[in-house]
Amino acid sequence: MVDVSAVAAERANAHVLLADARHLPFRSGAFDAAFEAGLLHHLPDPTGGLVELGRVVRPGGHLGVFHPIGRAALAARHGHGLRPDDLLDPHVLPARLHDAGWRVQSIDDGDDRYLAVARRAYEVD
Secondary structure, eight states: OHHHHHHHHHHTTOOOOOOOTTSOSSOTTOEEEEEEESOGGGSSSHHHHHHHHHHHEEEEEEEEEEESSOHHHHHHHTTSOOOTTOTTSTTTHHHHHHHTTEEEEEEEEOSSOEEEEEEEOOOOO
16 A cells, blocks of 8 residues: 555655654654544553644644544454443443543544535643
């Protein structure tokens, strides 16, 4: 995926950087927004990952939490039903985002996509 992304980035006059999502190599407040796609479930500490994304996004900036299929379809793909402790559950994710310094603006959990949008609210101690 990195190789394919690098080719597309070169055509768009952009860059691809392979880095540890828990320790991003950017200064604090460097970006207006961040977009993560299918990352949080793979982190040993998802809230810590949200904190790190918040570190590199300026206060007032935005975060998109995305998955190309909705939670129900993803659960079915993995052979189980929806779980109340699922990180992306609309009753779970807002608290995790809040703990990491974000405020949820919207959550769209459709059949064919999942997208939560949050705004960077404050610095986390």
